[in-house]
Amino acid sequence: MATILNGKELAATLRAEQTEEIRKLAPLAGRPPGLGVILVGDDPASHAYVKNKRNACKEAGIHAPEINLPHDTTRETVMEWVDKLNADPRIDGILVQLPLPPHIPKDDILLRIDPEKDVDGFHPINVGRLVIGEDTLVPCTPTGVMTLLSRYGIPVKGKKAVVLGRSLIVGKPMALLLLAADATVTICHSKTANLSEETRQADILVAALGKPLMITKDFVKKGAVVIDVGISRNDKGKLVGDVDFDSVEPIASAITPVPGGVGPMTIATLLENTLKAYKKRNHLS
Numbered sequence: 335m336a337t338i339l340n341g342k343e344l345a346a347t348l349r350a351e352q353t354e355e356i357r358k359l360a361p362l363a364g365r366p367p368g369l370g371v372i373l374v375g376d377d378p379a380s381h382a383y384v385k386n387k388r389n390a391c392k393e394a395g396i397h398a399p400e401i402n403l404p405h406d407t408t409r410e411t412v413m414e415w416v417d418k419l420n421a422d423p424r425i426d427g428i429l430v431q432l433p434l435p436p437h438i439p440k441d442d443i444l445l446r447i448d449p450e451k452d453v454d455g456f457h458p459i460n461v462g463r464l465v466i467g468e469d470t471l472v473p474c475t476p477t478g479v480m481t482l483l484s485r486y487g488i489p490v491k492g493k494k495a496v497v498l499g500r501s502l503i504v505g506k507p508m509a510l511l512l513l514a515a516d517a518t519v520t521i522c523h524s525k526t527a528n529l530s531e532e533t534r535q536a537d538i539l540v541a542a543l544g545k546p547l548m549i550t551k552d553f554v555k556k557g558a559v560v561i562d563v564g565i566s567r568n569d570k571g572k573l574v575g576d577v578d579f580d581s582v583e584p585i586a587s588a589i590t591p592v593p594g595g596v597g598p599m600t601i602a603t604l605l606e607n608t609l610k611a612y613k614k615r616n617h618l619s
């Protein structure tokens with residue numbers, strides 16, 4: 335029987351801690367923290383995520399103006415909104431919801447965000463700082479995974495970690511964070527040969543490939559800690575991860591469910607990053 339790593343419950347605990355901290359800091363700063371969210375187009379999944387973020391911010395006392403732009407918005411208009419949020423003294427964090435429509439070059443937009451307000455940690459300056467090992471804003475999903483591991487007392491130092499996936503948003507920063515925590519890290523991806531041989535070495539296995547239910551017990555060593563970052567919808571519209579939970583749970587020592595695992599931790603970390611940027615900008619500790 336594996337320990338179920340309850341991200342939903344832990345995220346609620348973290349948000350309560352953040353709410354308390356904001357209540358204490360706002361009078362010192364003379365204002366609450368601010369997170370500006372830019373959403374382009376009408377992708378229903380993106381709108382649902384942004385709604386979750388808005389509710390979490392509201393609950394915690396974060397000022398969170400939302401810029402909703404139509405699908406046919408130009409690159410220049412999005413740039414102007416980023417500039418406006420960069421210059422706004424009440425804004426500590428900026429999030430441009432991804433994916434953007436194909437006619438808007440993502441890299442140009444992310445490069446425009448003030449790195450000190452880059453609560454997603456996607457700006458090349460922040461990616462570089464993470465590689466160097468400086469304290470900086472780090473992408474929310476992998477940071478949330480590290481928080482989940484540490485709050486459940488799961489040791490990382492000296493362990494063999496295998497990360498499945500090499501995206502800018504999850505795989506690469508996940509590998510760097512595990513490395514910084516002294517794990518021995520392997521990154522696997524779609525071209526990896528003998529994938530299950532690699533994954534069966536893992537003490538900690540992080541699945542972020544976007545292939546629903548692909549990871550069965552054949553990919554997992556007995557007693558491994560299994561973290562599922564996948565979020566896909568099946569034909570019934572139900573949320574499923576990259577891990578076949580029913581197959582893997584009996585042999586894992588700990589495992590995250592989907593939903594209720596990594597997803598809620600992502601949002602709690604977005605608030606944490608906003609708070610971090612706010613404290614730095616206001617010289618509060």
Ligand SMILES: Nc1nc(=O)c2c([nH]1)NC[C@@H]1CN(c3ccc(C(=O)N[C@@H](CCC(=O)O)C(=O)O)cc3)C=[N+]21
Pocket residue numbers: 382383386429430431432433454474475565573592593594595596597598600601
């Ligand atoms: N600039 C940017 N930053 C992001 O961090 C970002 C993004 N764009 N685009 C989309 C992805 C996806 N993402 C999720 C956040 C929360 C849940 C989450 O809370 N999931 C719940 C379930 C939600 C549901 O039921 O739909 C759970 O897993 O329990 C999932 C996915 C952030 N992303």
